Amino acid sequence: MPVAVSPTEKFREFLVTRNQRLTPERRITVEEVFADHEHFDVETLAERLAAKSDGRRVSRSSVYRHVAAMEEAGLIRKIARQDDRDLYEHAYGYPHHDHLICRETGELIEFRSPELDAILERVAAEHGFRVEGHRLEVYGLSREARKPRRRRHSKLDRV
């Protein structure tokens, strides 16, 4: 099922409901965020937007404001905290999923598990709780990290 409306358009629709406009700054911000499917944190995004050489820069404070709006619009979602920063990912046009997070390499491996969702629903129901969403971070070691010393930046590499 294809995404019928672009994130930018979706954002505009959301803004309308609040009597707000899709300004150039807002457009630039959404487009930068949806230019790829990478996770991001606001600071980094702001740096990227501030570095634009053409007249397309957006101030840090505005980036924070726009990211907050995009989250309220349901375009993006907070997935974790990394190095004291909130990490975001696309929520629009991207199915919900969870993450395996490697403590060694920082890798984020995405996975989907309907079974998991089902269990949560059931457990929640047992507690009279209505699920609206969840955030799951599984910590451990990725295959990559466990590879027996292969070009990995380990101080223990024999010199």
Add this chain to the structure above:
Amino acid sequence: MPVAVSPTEKFREFLVTRNQRLTPERRITVEEVFADHEHFDVETLAERLAAKSDGRRVSRSSVYRHVAAMEEAGLIRKIARQDDRDLYEHAYGYPHHDHLICRETGELIEFRSPELDAILERVAAEHGFRVEGHRLEVYGLSREARKPRRRRHSKLDRV
């Protein structure tokens, strides 16, 4: 299997491995934390410890230092972020579990699900990932929050 060693003693053992001592301040901090099974954030804990009328107060910075140490010792664990503060809970003498978090009341309902753990193991294995732990926060509405008592402030009213 019963907890053979008290948290305080456990903390002492950990400190020894780093050539550190269980000072009065450290002892007071661990004891305060394990005085009940409630979740806590450092700021609140620090306030409690600063308010002690007897000569048992501990400065905020030390509380931060001690809490960090206790986490490294495996006595406590970070479970979520609430109101911009890290929230901790006991990890020692308390079986691992996850939480249903009410977005309305802030309630934290604990639950355990071996099935969930099993699924995570399986999914992880499929990705060559070795699980060491996880953090799961399920958001939604608790029964309490859904009780149809007098007008709860909701933007969705009469839309």
Add this chain to the structure above:
DNA sequence: CTACCTGCAAAAAGTTTGCAGGACA
């Protein structure tokens, strides 16, 4: 004209750190 917007600088809030004086082995 009347919102809505933006960038800047300053402010918040949580957390960390440098430092001088103490304490303990």
Add this chain to the structure above:
DNA sequence: TGTCCTGCAAACTTTTTGCAGGTAG
């Protein structure tokens, strides 16, 4: 004596906010 420790204040980081000027309809 030589570490380890603590409290205090200052520093830091990320994020938010006040404000003055700008812009669109």
